[in-house]
Each structure stands twice: as structure tokens, then as C-alpha cells.
Amino acid sequence: MIEVVSAARCVTCDICIRVCPTDVFERGADGVPVIARQGDCQTCFMCEAHCPADALYVAPFADPVPPGSPHADEDVLGAALGEYRRLVGWGGGRTPGSRLDKNHLFTRRLRS
Amino acid sequence: MSEREADVLVLGGGPAGTWAALAAADAGARVVLADKGYCGTSGPTASGGNNLWYVPPDPEARATAVAARFEAGGRLGDRAWMARVVDETYRRVGDLAAWGYPFPSEDGAEVRGSLQGPEYMRRMRRRVHRAGVTILDHHPALRLLVDDRGVAAGASGLARQRDAEPWTVRAAGVVLATGGCAFLSGAFGTNVDTGDGHLMAAELGAELSGMEFSAAYALSPAHGAHTKGLMMQFATYTLGDGTLVDVPDPLGARERIAELLAAGERVFARLDRAPAELREAMRQAQPNYFLPLDKAGIDPFRDRYPVRMVLEGTVRGTGGLRIVGDDCATTVPGLFAAGDVATRELVSGAVSGGGAYNGAWAIASGTFAGRGAARFAAGRGRPHAVPSGGAGPAGGTLDPAAVVAAVQAEVLPLDRNYFRTRDGLRRSLARLDALWRRLSAEGLAGTGRGRLRAREAAALTAHARWAYRAALAREESRGLHRLEDLPLRADLEHRIRVGGLDEPWTVREPPEDPRLAPPPVSRDDAPGALT
Numbered sequence: 001m002i003e004v005v006s007a008a009r010c011v012t013c014d015i016c017i018r019v020c021p022t023d024v025f026e027r028g029a030d031g032v033p034v035i036a037r038q039g040d041c042q043t044c045f046m047c048e049a050h051c052p053a054d055a056l057y058v059a060p061f062a063d064p065v066p067p068g069s070p071h072a073d074e075d076v077l078g079a080a081l082g083e084y085r086r087l088v089g090w091g092g093g094r095t096p097g098s099r100l101d102k103n104h105l106f107t108r109r110l111r112s
Numbered sequence: 113m114s115e116r117e118a119d120v121l122v123l124g125g126g127p128a129g130t131w132a133a134l135a136a137a138d139a140g141a142r143v144v145l146a147d148k149g150y151c152g153t154s155g156p157t158a159s160g161g162n163n164l165w166y167v168p169p170d171p172e173a174r175a176t177a178v179a180a181r182f183e184a185g186g187r188l189g190d191r192a193w194m195a196r197v198v199d200e201t202y203r204r205v206g207d208l209a210a211w212g213y214p215f216p217s218e219d220g221a222e223v224r225g226s227l228q229g230p231e232y233m234r235r236m237r238r239r240v241h242r243a244g245v246t247i248l249d250h251h252p253a254l255r256l257l258v259d260d261r262g263v264a265a266g267a268s269g270l271a272r273q274r275d276a277e278p279w280t281v282r283a284a285g286v287v288l289a290t291g292g293c294a295f296l297s298g299a300f301g302t303n304v305d306t307g308d309g310h311l312m313a314a315e316l317g318a319e320l321s322g323m324e325f326s327a328a329y330a331l332s333p334a335h336g337a338h339t340k341g342l343m344m345q346f347a348t349y350t351l352g353d354g355t356l357v358d359v360p361d362p363l364g365a366r367e368r369i370a371e372l373l374a375a376g377e378r379v380f381a382r383l384d385r386a387p388a389e390l391r392e393a394m395r396q397a398q399p400n401y402f403l404p405l406d407k408a409g410i411d412p413f414r415d416r417y418p419v420r421m422v423l424e425g426t427v428r429g430t431g432g433l434r435i436v437g438d439d440c441a442t443t444v445p446g447l448f449a450a451g452d453v454a455t456r457e458l459v460s461g462a463v464s465g466g467g468a469y470n471g472a473w474a475i476a477s478g479t480f481a482g483r484g485a486a487r488f489a490a491g492r493g494r495p496h497a498v499p500s501g502g503a504g505p506a507g508g509t510l511d512p513a514a515v516v517a518a519v520q521a522e523v524l525p526l527d528r529n530y531f532r533t534r535d536g537l538r539r540s541l542a543r544l545d546a547l548w549r550r551l552s553a554e555g556l557a558g559t560g561r562g563r564l565r566a567r568e569a570a571a572l573t574a575h576a577r578w579a580y581r582a583a584l585a586r587e588e589s590r591g592l593h594r595l596e597d598l599p600l601r602a603d604l605e606h607r608i609r610v611g612g613l614d615e616p617w618t619v620r621e622p623p624e625d626p627r628l629a630p631p632p633v634s635r636d637d638a639p640g641a642l643t
């Protein structure tokens with residue numbers, strides 16, 4: 001589930017608010033999105049892929065993490081923020097991940 | 113209150129909806145596309161990606177592919193439809209390539225059989241936008257509009273990021289592309305798929321088919337909901353104490369693992385059969401299988417990680433609205449269905465279309481439906497339209513969350529849905545029918561955006577009832593439908609239609625080819641007596 005919105009990194013572009021399929025975020029008074037409906041998060045990572053500032057961290061768990069978890073601690077997470085965007089290959093100077101798509105190797109193995 | 117007019121209204125902006133919008137716009141229609149979430153990220157294709165049923169135009173290869181698929185689908189598919197879908201998919205993927213989708217290459221040639229979800233759907237959105245389509249994000253439809261002859265004529269809903277302001281779009285042709293129903297199980301990307309479209313259509317009398325093939329479950333690491341299956345070809349499964357689980361082959365392991373999980377065992381996976389030289393390619397193929405493991409600190413090649421099975425219902429199951437024309441017309445005039453909201457029996461028969469066929473079906477059926485709706489709209493004046501359907505829109509007292517939980521209690525457990533029994537189905541249906549009666553009598557609570565939750569709760573309830581009614585009508589095990597230890601029956605090689613809300617019914621459908629028809633049935637076995 002979504003756990004972290006980094007106020008330090010966020011450029012208040014509203015993109016995550018728009019792209020989240022289940023409408024989890026609300027715009028906060030300072031423009032930084034707040035996680036308003038975490039229970040609706042489906043851990044799809046789409047916000048992490050679309051955030052241009054690597055300001056989001058979606059934890060891999062289907063339930064919220066307990067208080068004090070490193071998965072909700074921006075300082076511990078550091079470079080883990082925006083990881084999915086790197087894998088998808090979006091952002092300046094990156095190659096689209098789809099160019100490296102190797103699914104055919106694995107579907108072929110199944111057919112043979 | 114916002115009001116709009118269009119030639120064609122498309123509900124849903126996943127692959128099926130976006131291909132439908134493009135096809136309708138290409139045919140000259142003015143198109144509005146409304147999505148519950150965001151067109152471009154919403155639905156399991158955007159988050160999960162698609163391997164496709166992608167067969168180049170070599171007649172022999174295609175004939176072989178179709179024949180194999182027909183048999184694999186328990187002979188309930190339709191070979192003419194399969195051939196059309198293969199052909200249309202090939203062409204449309206060619207469009208994607210021409211528009212610049214960054215496919216990988218192998219030996220200097222592009223490989224086009226797989227689409228990475230975020231990239232694919234971001235590009236589809238851009239394309240739809242460029243085609244002049246009006247995209248309405250976070251605009252869930254709650255009900256359809258009809259004219260005085262019962263012809264579909266648009267939809268209305270609420271704009272959930274605009275204080276739940278009501279909206280109406282009047283249109284001369286409507287394409288439903290609202291996805292399947294995964295019962296809010298949490299399988300990543302599927303929580304937008306709550307069967308809203310099926311309910312809206314059924315309120316206009318639409319029929320469904322193949323709903324017994326709805327028990328699709330997928331394996332996920334137990335901590336999450338990442339139900340990607342392809343990499344499990346390299347898995348070894350063990351029990352809590354380390355005992356090896358003996359499975360026929362790692363991909364066919366699902367049934368054995370379901371048995372163990374249903375019996376309360378903990379089951380662990382490890383991808384230790386993956387050759388070292390393939391491991392980097394595995395990550396490149398399915399980054400979203402590995403990301404949730406990496407983030408959880410699990411090295412899947414080294415560590416055993418617990419798995420669970422997550423229901424994907426009619427998303428990777430098969431049932432949906434019955435299709436009665438080459439243009440993906442439903443049984444409601446003016447209403448066309450594409451993608452997972454439609455039955456995929458035509459290409460999948462009794463088995464899951466996940467992993468190739470659903471993605472191809474979404475592309476092809478979307479294109480057929482978009483064209484069909486545009487043609488229908490061109491021949492029709494602007495209709496005078498009124499809203500139809502009542503379950504949910506009018507406020508009441510039942511708590512939607514409690515209704516969702518009650519439905520989930522019937523459909524999520526493996527021992528109720530994966531391993532079905534006649535007694536179990538009957539008991540579940542009795543409870544679900546009682547729930548529906550309460551829901552009709554007392555109404556669902558919710559104001560503003562809460563009305564969407566009310567509607568979703570009603571849609572899940574209706575979906576579960578169709579699924580289990582159809583399941584009771586199929587007294588055998590075939591494909592995704594496992595009923596006790598009943599064997600496959602040759603005389604049940606036909607589809608089963610289901611429909612109705614207050615009084616659900618089932619009826620058998622003649623198979624594709626009359627020469628394959630089952631022997632005549634006795635009177636009490638006849639259509640209509642199956643309910």
C-alpha cells in the first residue's frame with residue numbers, strides 16, 4: 001500500500017491525485033497530496049511510476065504497515081522512492097523498460 | 113450537474129475502452145469516454161501488462177492456434193470468432209508499432225507479443241486524446257439511460273473529484289468496457305473492476321453467459337497481491353516444514369496448492385529452478401513481479417516466500433455479457449460490450465483467458481464494438497433518454513461495506529468458490545438471494561461519492577448470484593468450474609446463459625455447430641428448468 005508522500009521532494013503537480021485509479025489521495029492545504037483513503041489502495045504502483053519527482057513510495061504489502069515500520073520512513077527508504085519509475089524507464093535520460101521486455105523468452109518456453 | 117451529448121459513449125478506459133474509442137472516432141463519431149478511475153492507469157492491463165495472443169498472418173499457424181485453443185477451452189469457444197480476434201489483434205498491434213510503441217528486438221526484428229502495462233496504456237490514452245475523444249477521468253457511471261423503446265441512450269454517474277457532482281452523457285450508441293469483477297479482492301489493479309457494467313446492463317435486461325467460469329484465482333506472495341503467474345514456471349513449492357510439494361509441473365501447480373491452502377497449510381515458493389543466466393531477463397520481463405519481493409527484502413531465487421491465492425473472478429475468469437453480433441452487440445439494442453465485461457467464451461471457452469487471450473480479446477472486441485456503436489449511432493437520431501435501474505442510486509440504510517463483506521464471505525474462500533459443491537453453492541445462493549432482497553427493500557446507504565460504493569456493493573452481489581446460479585446449472589467440472597469430483601459430460605458441451613436481478617434464471621445455449629449439438633433433452637431438463 002501507499003505509505004510515503006515526501007513533502008521534501010513533491011513538486012505539487014497533482015499527477016498522483018489524478019492518476020490513482022482508486023482515488024486514494026487528496027490535495028493537502030500546502031499542495032502536497034495526503035493519503036486520504038489508504039484502505040482503497042490496491043498496491044498497483046501506478047502513482048510511483050507517474051510521479052515526476054520520485055516523491056512516492058508504495059510498500060509491497062496488501063495491508064498498512066505498523067507504526068515505526070521502515071516502510072513508512074522516508075529517511076530509511078531513501079533511494080527506494082520512485083523505484084518503479086526507474087524500472088518502467090520513465091524520466092529524463094532513461095530507456096523505456098518495454099525495450100528490454102523479455103516476456104517472449106518465457107512464453108516461448110511454455111509453448112515448447 | 114454536467115450534461116454532454118455524443119454519438120458514442122464509451123464507459124471504461126482500459127484497453128477495451130480505449131480501442132473502442134479509437135475505432136468509433138475513426139469511423140467519424142463524436143466520442144466521450146468516461147472512466148471510474150483514470151484512463152491510462154486504471155485496470156489490470158495498466159498495472160500488470162499483457163502477453164498477447166499474437167499470431168502473424170500465416171494461415172497454417174493461425175489454423176493450428178485456433179484449433180488448439182478450441183480444444184483447450186473445453187470446446188465451448190467459437191472458431192470463427194477466434195480467427196477474427198487473432199487477425200484484428202495482429203493489425204491493431206501493428207498500429208501500436210506504427211505509433212511508436214517501443215517494442216523490444218531480437219535478432220534485428222521487433223518482438224510484438226507482449227505489452228508492458230504502464231507504457232501501453234499511457235500511449236493509448238495519448239492516442240485517444242489526439243483522436244479528439246473527450247476523456248472524463250474519475251467519472252464512474254452509475255446507470256445507463258434508455259429511450260422510450262428501451263434502446264440504450266447514454267449514462268449518468270458522478271464526478272468523484274468534483275464533489276460527486278452528477279453527470280449525464282446522452283449518446284446514440286453506448287460501449288460498455290468496464291472490465292470484469294474481482295470482488296474487491298485486492299489483486300493489484302483489479303479493485304476498479306466491480307462488475308458495475310454488468311449490473312447496469314442487466315437492469316436493461318441484458319443476458320450474460322459463461323458466468324460459471326468465474327472461479328479464477330492466482331498465486332501471489334502472501335504479503336501482497338501481485339498475481340503475476342508467468343515466473344512461477346521456475347518455482348519449487350514447499351510446506352512449512354520444508355517438505356517438497358509434488359506437483360505435475362510448476363505452472364499446473366495451482367490446483368494442488370489451492371488444495372493445500374484450503375486445508376489450512378502454509379505453502380512457500382522459491383524460484384530456484386530458474387537458470388542463473390535467465391534471471392536478469394526474468395526481471396526485465398516482469399519488473400512488477402520482482403519489485404514487491406525486492407521491496408520486502410525477499411530474494412525469490414534464494415528465499416522461500418509464502419504464497420496465497422487471490423480471487424480474480426471474471427477478470428481472469430471468462431463470463432460476462434452475452435454477445436449476439438459480430439459488432440459485439442449485447443442483447444440490449446444500442447449497447448455494445450468489449451473486453452472483460454463481455455463473455456470471453458468465444459475465444460476462451462471454459463478456461464481462463466489470462467496470459468494472452470484476454471488482452472487480444474480486449475483489443476479486438478474493443479475495435480469491433482467501437483465501430484459497431486458508431487455505425488448504430490449514425491443511423492439513429494438523438495434519443496430522448498431517461499435513467500434506468502435502481503439498485504444503489506436511490507439512498508437507503510444498508511451499509512455498503514457490510515454488503516461487500518457478506519458477498520466476499522461467499523466468493524473469496526477457496527473451499528466455496530474454487531472447490532465448489534452443490535450443497536455449498538445452494539447455501540451461498542440462499543444467503544446471497546436474501547442479501548439481494550434486503551438490498552432491494554432497504555436500499556444502500558451513501559451520499560456523494562458514497563453512492564459509488566453503494567453501487568459497487570450491489571454489483572458484487574448481483575455478480576456472485578449469477579456466478580453461482582450458472583455454476584449450479586453446470587453439473588460437471590469443466591475448465592475453471594470445478595464441481596465436487598463430477599467429471600466432464602459430453603452432453604454439457606454447450607454454453608449456459610444467465611440473467612435477471614430479482615428473479616435470476618439460467619438456460620442452455622445451443623453450441624456453435626448444430627452437428628455438435630447434444631442429444632435432445634427430456635422435458636424437465638429443458639431450457640428454463642435449470643434455475
Ligand SMILES: Cc1cc2nc3c(=O)[nH]c(=O)nc-3n(C[C@H](O)[C@H](O)[C@H](O)COP(=O)(O)OP(=O)(O)OC[C@H]3O[C@@H](n4cnc5c(N)ncnc54)[C@H](O)[C@@H]3O)c2cc1C
Pocket residue numbers: 021123124125126127128129146147148149150151154155156157158160161162163164165251252253254289290291292299300301302304305306308309338339340424427428450451452453465466467468469470471472474
Ligand atoms: C495480474 C493480471 C495479469 C494479467 N495478465 C494478462 C496477460 O498477460 N495477458 C492477457 O491476455 N490478459 C492478462 N490479464 C487480463 C487482462 O488484464 C484483462 O483481460 C484486461 O485488462 C481487460 O481489459 P478491459 O479494458 O476489458 O478491462 P480493464 O482493464 O479492467 O479496464 C476496465 C476499466 O473500466 C473502468 N470502470 C469500471 N467500472 C466503471 C464504471 N462504473 N464507470 C466507468 N468506468 C468504469 C475501470 O476504471 C477500468 O479503467 C491479466 C489480469 C491480471 C489481473
Ligand code: SF4
Pocket residue numbers: 005006009010011012013014015016017032033050051052053054055056
Ligand atoms: S505526483 Fe509526485 S510530485 Fe506530483 S503531487 Fe504527487 S507526490 Fe507530488
Ligand code: SF4
Pocket residue numbers: 001002019020021022023024040041042043044045046047048058
Ligand atoms: S499504489 Fe495504486 S492504488 Fe495505491 S495509491 Fe498508488 S496509484 Fe493509488
